[in-house]
Amino acid sequence: MKNYVHSIALLILGCCLLGCSATTVVSEKINGVSFVASRDTLQKKHIIPLLEVHADYAAIMPFGFVRDKNHPELHFNSERQWFGERYEGVKQYIELLHENEIKVMLKPHIWIWRGVFTGDMEMDSEADWVLFENSYEEFILLYAQLAEETHADLLCIGxxxxxxxxxRPDFWKQLIKKVRATYTGKITYAENWDKVDRVAIWEDLDFIGADAYFPVSEAQTPTIEDALAGWKPHKKLLASLSKQYSKPVLFTEFGYRSADYAGKEPWASDRYEGKMNSEAQAQLYEALFKSFWDEPWFAGGFAWKWFHNHDRAIQQENNRFTPQGKQAEEVLKKWYQNSVN
Structure with missing residues (x-):
């Protein structure tokens, strides 16, 4: 009888564990920043401001370049690139960040000349697709190898x-297999906010990655309440995706310009002259954190963007994305500090 009861107890426990496996629960939030590459080597003084805002992750972003769809081969790791955009610099950045107890997401990007949006890229022929795919695979596997060598904590494959x-779903399926054969850590992919629910490879990855420039308010200076209301339909969609795939959602990028109407089209990065609206940026940051950081299925994210020369960044009044030296930096610090305690 005793053995029977014990067996039943184990069966119930197993069923509970099996049932719970479909529920995504994140034990620790990623409190990250998107670290902008520079011409120079990284130094300890560049990392101290990250520690002061309690960031525990940095996204390091090497770049590859495509001229246009008529020249589809990807070029990367060139001596003409800035130090922080190529292999040697990425390695130095990761090693120094790790020495200072900052984890790393290695996140290769591509750039198409004249600012063509990467999500719209299409090739004219099968031959052009294959040429591009071969060079893209080489690009990603180079950095997968570096991620393994440096024990990078997370790899974003696109x-x-x-x-x-x-x-090109077949290409991506085989690329993921090759990446996993090279790199033993967790991997994700970063999709733009408006297509994140249409990606067919989430089941093969460890995180649902969203570059989270969702529109949340049309106000010149949004209130926190405005932005919280604006987040509701997007949050519902993301929670549904997490449940569908049993994967946590990671904001591979999030942020706002310190400008008027920053919540209307948060993805807009074109240069324009205008006053700085630090309050708008800070209110939008606060609403994003209030909406997501306490959700068990939400993995955290990477603020866009953070410059290595903090002193210079905070001295320049601008209406760009960086929170450095603005009210949003204090919001970032408050939430990051609370989530690590």
């Missing part, structure tokens, strides 16, 4: 490449 992922 950023905002919807047409490429959507039209």
């Amino acid at each position: 950023t905002e490449l919807f047409n490429f992922v959507d039209q």
Whole structure:
């Protein structure tokens, strides 16, 4: 009888564990920043401001370049690139960040000349697709190898490449297998906010990655309440995705300009002259944190963007994305500090 009761107890426990496995629960939030590459080596003084805002992760972003769809081969790791955009610099950045107890997401990006949006990229022929795919695979596997060598904590295998992922699913399936054979850590992909629910490879990855520039308010200076209301439909969609795939959602990028109407089209990065609206940025930051940081299925994220030369960044009044030296930096610090305690 005793053995029978014990067996029943184990069966119930197993069923509970099996049932719970479908529920995504994140034990620790990623409190990250998107670290902008520079011409120079990284130094300890560049990392201290990250520690002061209680960031525990940094996204390091090497770049590859495509001229246009008529020249589809990807070029990368060139001596003409800035130090922080190529292999040697990425390695130095990761090693120094790790020495200072900052974890790293290695997140390769591509850039198309004249600012063509990467998500719209399409090739004219099968031959062009294959040429591009071969060079893209080489690009990603180079950094997968570096991620393994440096014990990078997370690898993002692509950023905002919807047409490429959507039209070439077989390539991405085999790329993920090759990455996993090279790198033993966790991997994700970063999709633009408006296509995150249309990505077919989430089941093969460890995180649902969203570059979270969701529109949340049309006000010139949004209140926290405005932005919280604006987040509701997007949050519902993301929670549904997490449940569907049993994966946590990670904001591979999030942020706002310190400008008027920053919540209307948060993805807009074109340069324009205008006053700085630090309050708008801070209110939008606060609403994003209030909406997501306490959700068990939410993994955290990476603020866009953070410059290595903090002293210079805080001395320049601008209406760009960085929170450095603005009210949003204090919001970031408050939430990051609370989530690590």
